[in-house]
Structure formats: C-alpha cells, structure tokens
Amino acid sequence: MTPLLTTTNLGRSFGGLHAVRGVNFEVMPGEIRAIIGPNGAGKTTFVNLICGRIEPSSGTVVFDGEDITSMPAHERVRRGIAYTFQITSVFANLTAYENVALSVQRRMIDRKEDRTPRRRAAGLHRGVLEALQRTGLSDRHSTPAGSLSYGHQRLLEVAMGLALKPRLLILDEPTQGLSDGEIENFISLVREIGEETTVLLIEHNMPVVMALAERITVLNAGRILAEGTPDEVRNNIEVQNAYLGTPVDA
Amino acid sequence: MNRERATLRVYGLHAAVLAVLFLLQFILPAYHHGVLARVMVLAVFAMGYNLLFGYTGLLSLGHAMFFSAGLYGAGLAIDHWGLGVGPGFVAGLASGALLALVIGLLALRTTGVAFMIVTMMFAQVLYLATLYFATWTRGDEGFVLPQAVRQLNAGGFHFDLTDPTTRYMAAFLLFSIVLVGTLLIVRSAHGRVLIAIRENEERVRMLGYDAFANKLAAVVVSGVICASAGAAYAILFGYVGSTFASVQYSILPLLWVLLGGAATALGPMIGTLFMYYVVDITSAYTSAYLLFVGLALVLLVLFFPKGLLGTVRDRWVQWLP
Numbered sequence: 001m002t003p004l005l006t007t008t009n010l011g012r013s014f015g016g017l018h019a020v021r022g023v024n025f026e027v028m029p030g031e032i033r034a035i036i037g038p039n040g041a042g043k044t045t046f047v048n049l050i051c052g053r054i055e056p057s058s059g060t061v062v063f064d065g066e067d068i069t070s071m072p073a074h075e076r077v078r079r080g081i082a083y084t085f086q087i088t089s090v091f092a093n094l095t096a097y098e099n100v101a102l103s104v105q106r107r108m109i110d111r112k113e114d115r116t117p118r119r120r121a122a123g124l125h126r127g128v129l130e131a132l133q134r135t136g137l138s139d140r141h142s143t144p145a146g147s148l149s150y151g152h153q154r155l156l157e158v159a160m161g162l163a164l165k166p167r168l169l170i171l172d173e174p175t176q177g178l179s180d181g182e183i184e185n186f187i188s189l190v191r192e193i194g195e196e197t198t199v200l201l202i203e204h205n206m207p208v209v210m211a212l213a214e215r216i217t218v219l220n221a222g223r224i225l226a227e228g229t230p231d232e233v234r235n236n237i238e239v240q241n242a243y244l245g246t247p248v249d250a
Numbered sequence: 251m252n253r254e255r256a257t258l259r260v261y262g263l264h265a266a267v268l269a270v271l272f273l274l275q276f277i278l279p280a281y282h283h284g285v286l287a288r289v290m291v292l293a294v295f296a297m298g299y300n301l302l303f304g305y306t307g308l309l310s311l312g313h314a315m316f317f318s319a320g321l322y323g324a325g326l327a328i329d330h331w332g333l334g335v336g337p338g339f340v341a342g343l344a345s346g347a348l349l350a351l352v353i354g355l356l357a358l359r360t361t362g363v364a365f366m367i368v369t370m371m372f373a374q375v376l377y378l379a380t381l382y383f384a385t386w387t388r389g390d391e392g393f394v395l396p397q398a399v400r401q402l403n404a405g406g407f408h409f410d411l412t413d414p415t416t417r418y419m420a421a422f423l424l425f426s427i428v429l430v431g432t433l434l435i436v437r438s439a440h441g442r443v444l445i446a447i448r449e450n451e452e453r454v455r456m457l458g459y460d461a462f463a464n465k466l467a468a469v470v471v472s473g474v475i476c477a478s479a480g481a482a483y484a485i486l487f488g489y490v491g492s493t494f495a496s497v498q499y500s501i502l503p504l505l506w507v508l509l510g511g512a513a514t515a516l517g518p519m520i521g522t523l524f525m526y527y528v529v530d531i532t533s534a535y536t537s538a539y540l541l542f543v544g545l546a547l548v549l550l551v552l553f554f555p556k557g558l559l560g561t562v563r564d565r566w567v568q569w570l571p
Contacts, residue, residue, distance in 0.1 A: 051456070077458030085456070091449040102446050105439045106458045164458065 080167030092146030296518030298475030307448025312373030320480025346477020392491025511557030
C-alpha cells in the first residue's frame with residue numbers, strides 16, 4: 001500500500017532555531033497516527049508544514065502521490081488535508097451553523113455536487129446538520145460560536161474539519177482544556193472519524209493517545225526520536241527519558 | 251420550512267422598501283423628489299462601499315476613485331467621443347472595473363492601516379490626474395453634460411433623462427438592481443466567504459478558500475457598483491467635476507455606511523438619506539453645518555454604536571440581512 005502522506009528530509013528553521021529538521025515521515029491511509037513530544041519539540045511546526053501554513057526550509061511533502069511542497073494552504077485543503085487549530089479559531093460572531101456551512105459549501109464546490117440552487121441549498125443544510133449532529137452540537141446550531149463553551153468550540157472546530165470530508169484530518173491538541181467527561185466523548189468521536197478517514201493527532205494527553213493511536217511518532221528537538229505501536233513507544237527507553245519522565249520502576 | 255420562510259421574510263421586506271420608494275415619487279413635493287433621486291444614486295455608491303467595508307471587512311479610504319472612474323468614464327466618453335447615454339454608462343462601468351482590478355491587485359498586498367493608506371494614495375493620484383488633465387476634464391471647475399446628450403433611445407422608446415420623473419425612475423431602477431444584487435451576493439456562497447474573511451481570514455484559508463481571490467472579487471464588484479453610481483450621477487445630473495474625486499468623497503461613503511449600519515443591506519440607504527438631510531436642513535440656517543453633522547455622529551456613536559440598522563438588528567430584529 002502506498003502511503004497517503006510522505007515527508008522527505010523536511011526541515012524548517014526560524015533564524016538560528018531548527019524547529020524541524022530532516023524529518024522522514026509516512027502515514028498510511030486509514031490509520032490514526034499520534035504525534036507526541038515535549039513542549040517545543042516542533043510538533044505544531046511540523047503539521048503546519050504539512051498543511052501549508054508555513055513554508056519548509058528544506059525537504060518535500062507528498063500527499064497521495066502528488067508533490068505539494070510549494071502548494072498554498074487553501075489548495076491543500078481542497079486536495080483533502082484539513083487542519084483544526086490548536087488555539088480555537090472559530091468564527092466567533094457567526095453561528096455554529098454558519099461556521100460549519102463554510103466547510104460544507106467548500107466541499108460541495110469542489111466535488112461539483114448538486115447543481116440546481118434548490119438542491120444545493122438542501123444539500124448544504126443536510127451536510128451542516130450531519131456534521132453538527134455527529135459532534136453533538138445540533139441543539140446549538142443558532143448560537144454564535146463565540147458564546148459556546150470552550151469545549152463546544154473545540155467540538156465545532158472538529159465539526160468544521162469533518163464537514164470538509166477530508167482524506168487527512170489533522171487535530172492539533174484537540175483535548176486541551178477539555179473536562180474529563182468531554183475527553184471521553186471526544187475519544188469515541190475520533191475513533192468513529194478514524195473509521196472513514198486518516199487522522200493525524202497531535203496530543204499531550206497520554207491516556208488519549210494510548211486510547212486512540214494505532215501508531216505513535218515521537219518528536220524531540222525537531223527530529224523523530226521513535227516511532228511504533230503504543231506499546232513499543234511506551235517501552236522505548238529514549239522516549240521515557242525524553243518525554244514520559246523517569247520509568248515507573250526507577 | 252423554517253429556513254425558506256426566513257428567506258421569504260427577507261425578500262419581502264426589501265420588496266416593501268422598494269415599493270415605498272417607488273410610490274414616494276407620486277406624493278413627494280418637487281424638491282424632495284429631486285433629493286430622493288440624488289440620494290438613491292449616492293446610496294448605490296454607499297452600497298458598493300458597504301460590500302467591501304461592511305461585509306468583507308476591508309476599510310478603503312479611496313472609494314472616491316471608483317465613483318469618479320464611473321463619473322469621468324461616462325462623462326468624458328459622452329462629452330468627447332460623442333457616445334450615447336447607454337454606451338457612456340457602460341464605459342463608466344468598464345473604467346470602474348478596470349481600475350478596481352488594478353488597484354485590487356496592488357492594494358490587497360497590504361492589510362489594515364496600510365490598505366487604508368494605499369487606497370487613499372491611489373485615490374489622490376486619480377484626483378490630481380483630474381486636475382492635471384484639465385484640457386479634457388476642465389479640472390476643478392468641471393464640465394456640464396448638456397441636456398441634448400442626456401437622452402436615451404431604447405427599443406423604440408425615448409427617455410429624457412433630464413426630466414425629473416424619468417430621472418427618478420432611472421435612479422430607482424439602478425438602486426433596485428444594486429440592492430437586490432448585493433442582497434443576493436451577501437447571501438450566496440461567495441458572500442458567506444467574504445463575511446468569514448472579515449471575521450477570521452486565516453481560518454478561511456484553512457477551510458480551502460483562496461482569500462486573495464475572494465477579496466479581489468469583492469474589490470472589483472464594489473468598484474463596479476460605485477462606478478455605476480458615478481456614471482449614473484454624470485448622466486442624470488449632468489455635472490462632472492473633480493470635487494467628486496477628492497478625499498471628501500472617500501470619507502462620505504464610510505460615514506453613510508457607519509451611520510446606517512455596516513453589513514446591513516438597507517443601512518447605506520438610510521445613512522445616506524439621513525446625512526443628506528442633516529446637511530441640507532442645517533446648512534439652510536448656518537454655514538457651520540458640519541458642526542451639526544459632527545453632533546449627529548457623536549449621538550449616533552453613543553446610542554447606535556453599530557449604526558442605525560446595525561443596532562436595530564442587534565437589539566430587536568436579528569433576522570435583518
């Protein structure tokens with residue numbers, strides 16, 4: 001099977017700081033991949049290189065066999081890479097419905113769905129309701145996004161990503177600031193999403209990572225430190241030293 | 251369905267407003283009849299401005315250039331090339347579209363304050379150009395389109411555009427088309443993207459939209475609407491002068507829109523009408539009429555911070571477009 005996403009020797013430096021260096025990385029279609037690493041390891045920079053928010057200093061990004069290294073971010077989204085922001089970035093003055101509608105209409109324009117105006121309007125409505133329902137926001141559809149609770153805003157972010165029907169959904173620290181109950185729901189939501197699309201999850205919360213990820217990539221100081229199944233990563237001594245703290249038996 | 255009824259209500263309201271404007275011509279005394287025709291043309295200017303400022307969130311301080319592109323585009327073409335009123339109007343639109351495209355490509359490389367300054371500079375360039383090429387434009391003094399050329403022959407009918415009734419109808423027609431047009435635009439998929447750009451441009455990009463292309467489209471459409479107002483002004487009122495290219499005419503649409511309510515469909519009309527009458531009434535009593543304009547603005551900022559319709563929408567009727 002060919003990988004959905006490949007980065008080759010990908011690097012980015014900010015002045016003298018090498019935030020990401022020489023990363024060779026592959027994601028297979030259909031997997032849920034977690035990227036972990038201590039603060040400042042370059043996780044967010046790395047996914048920003050993938051989704052095109054920043055340009056790499058070196059290396060290439062290939063998505064589904066196509067070199068997208070110099071493609072602007074909005075083109076990448078149309079190819080199927082959706083990014084949900086680490087810092088909640090919904091349209092605060094628009095309703096939850098309108099927020100999601102922007103994603104749904106993007107998808108409809110790209111796939112040339114429903115040509116007649118009436119069917120287009122109905123398709124849009126249906127798509128929005130579906131995404132809101134899946135994230136449990138149905139009854140809040142007419143609330144301005146800025147008035148939603150923080151947890152709901154995070155869910156709205158995911159709904160917007162989901163409504164694009166992406167082939168690769170990048171979730172940047174989605175559970176940050178959520179309560180335990182909300183995290184539970186979130187895990188089952190991502191698991192569900194993972195059945196139909198490829199998910200790249202940047203996450204600090206280890207129980208979430210262990211519950212969801214099929215494979216884990218550990219970044220440290222801009223490089224890949226380790227990669228493997230959750231068990232392999234958990235038992236990797238270097239990872240323990242760099243990230244998980246001292247081993248339990250120490 | 252609920253959503254369809256909401257749409258019906260929106261279009262119903264606008265149809266009613268248009269009907270009132272149509273009927274007003276039969277009851278208004280001659281003076282106010284003339285004022286309203288002029289206000290409708292200027293409101294078109296404000297609506298064009300509102301599309302860019304209110305909906306897309308781009309504050310331009312140079313929209314006088316688009317108005318005067320239409321004004322001079324039509325005026326010069328009719329006066330010097332001897333074009334008819336119809337082709338002259340189209341020439342005005344074309345000038346506005348071309349100018350907006352070029353200015354958009356250059357000015358949209360900047361944002362925020364820089365965008366304000368760049369648009370203002372370009373508008374000043376055009377203003378100075380109208381003074382510099384005085385051989386054709388007659389500069390400050392301007393020129394008058396004689397009554398004889400302001401006639402329209404279309405489909406076997408003859409329209410005398412200097413006749414108050416015909417003029418009112420022409421202004422009303424343009425106003426209606428632009429009102430319905432902007433309403434359709436802001437409620438379309440493209441309009442939704444424009445509003446989203448105003449709210450959070452980076453997020454729009456990460457939803458797969460080309461923010462630059464959408465903003466450029468907004469500049470061009472806004473420029474064409476403002477040019478249509480300028481061209482109509484030249485044809486209906488017969489005067490073309492560089493005052494209309496001055497910075498004052500870049501600030502006025504901003505004030506009209508702020509008064510009436512940015513990002514409301516009817517706000518520009520209300521703001522223009524209100525401001526026109528404040529100036530009109532107070533200047534009859536004193537030459538310091540700007541004092542009253544200022545006072546009106548202060549009161550509005552205090553009690554209607556989002557403009558008349560913007561505040562009405564926030565407080566009472568949320569469905570107002």
